[in-house]
Amino acid sequence: MLNIGKIIFHIIILYCLYFIGNWVQDTLDLFIPGSVIGMILLFILLLTNILKVTWIEQGAQFLIKNLSLLFIPVTVGVIDYFSLFAGKGVRLIGIVLLSTVLVMIISGAVSQWIGNRKDLKHD
Amino acid sequence: MINFFIGLLAILSTVGIYMLAKKINEKVPSPFTLPILIATIIIILLLLLFHIPYDTYMIGGEWLNQLLGPAVVALAYPLYVQRNIIKQIAMPIFIGVLIGAFVGISTGVLFAKWAGFGELIIYSLSPKSVTTPVAMDIADTLGGAPPLAVIFVMIAGIGGSVLSSVIFKWSRITNYMGRGVGIGSASHAIGTAKAMENSQLEGSISTVAMVLSAIFVSILTPVLVSFWI
Structure with a gap:
């Protein structure tokens, strides 16, 4: 208590x-x-x-x-926008996902690469 | 008074469903059983099944939403605990996030433009890689629609978190720094929540990346949008 x-x-x-x-x-x-x-x-x-x-x-x-839990109410808000993703709009999901994946790979790879180079110099 | 009970019911069910989703994730560990994804789907199905409008659900949802602000403030805590390690790797984080912000805005805007979407959609989509309140502000300033911006932020957050383990494995991003920067730059606070589950250090780097990204994207979006359109 x-x-x-x-x-x-x-x-x-x-x-x-x-x-x-x-x-x-x-x-x-x-x-x-x-x-x-x-x-x-x-x-x-x-x-x-x-x-x-x-x-x-x-x-x-x-x-x-419990951070994930706190995001659930906002996320459920997608419910009001289903019509946007009907037909051609469904491509938007693909666009956002592809762009997100590119950000993840490029930013992650760049910082890993610079980090590794820095380590090498110290050795 | 009735609103109080609706609110209470909405919160208790959300917490219950979230705990159930966590159990499912423990039993069947897979990117597609990410608790936030499973819980969101279950709640949407329940709302549709019982014809409950989103606004009614949000009477309770708003209470949980209220904790989001202090939760973002609380991210200073792991940052403080890990401060000495983060100081040593400040430069790789800074450069990785800056390039990530550039890639995120540019590819989002260009892909949407090539697919033939109008300016309202493009403006709302451009800040998708940053945390909700920032993305809403950016979309609003550009002339996009903030509620639409939230949806794209959620797709980037959940989609990125679901795909992250496969992507990091496939692209050989193996160290905590690359993973933290990648997920924080691409999937903001939802990605940070996922990174926190892996390790506090990865989560802290993701927090730094998320905050830096919010700042970079706020500054870069107006410039890049007018350049690419």
């Missing part, structure tokens, strides 16, 4: 950072979403030791462990 209380408390702290992130985005009219600003802010607070890692640890682990 103590643990659940801890998790809830940690999530409340994360929620506050999310709100601050949104506020920063609105105020400065930035293109980066509030959640990402909140994440960068939390990272800085942890690095500078202003916020102790033990204040968010269990809550963060809990949310990350």
Whole structure:
């Protein structure tokens, strides 16, 4: 029971950072979403030791462990767009998948290649 | 009051179905039994079967949705834990993600253009490789449709996660860095969730890739779209 209380408390702290992130985005009219600003802010607070890692640890682990679950409601939204993928629209799925696969292979291969070269130099 | 119970029912069923999908994935480990894929299909079938509109489901779904923001904030935690390793490999990550952002926007825009789709679709499709809130903002700025952008983001996220293990094996991307950068650049937070299941380090690199990618794609999309169209 103590643990659940801890998790809830940690999530409340994360929620506050999310709100601050949104506020920063609105105020400065930035293109980066509030959640990402909140994440960068939390990272800085942890690095500078202003916020102790033990204040968010269990809550963060809990949310990350269940990240897939949190995406399900948005994903189910596809239901309202079935008609778009009827007929010619079905090609869009192929286009997105092909483009996604290309990104994955090229970005992954490039960073692996540069990383390996760097290792060789150190030897 | 009735909304409260509908919401509660929607959440409890979503959590239950998600747990069931995880069990299925344990029993039959395969890219096609990815829990988010199985759970989404089951929920869509149930909604269609009982004629429940998406908006009704979202009365509860919205509660889970609310946790998505703090969950993205929470990704700073693994980043912090792995900070020393990430610092050492910052350059390969940075270059890989930058090239990935260029490839993702360019191929998406060009393929859609060649297939004969109009500007509304092309604008909505171009930011598909980045996390939902960013993609919606980019599509909106360009003159696309944010709800449509979300659908393409979901296809890139789930499709990429399902295909990732086969692709990495086939293209010989074997180390944690290449895999983290690849899945984070291509499949944003859904891919990161998958990478986190493999290892915390791979997940952290995917987190870095996802955040960098969001920034690069925000800047590059308006430029590349006007260049390619």
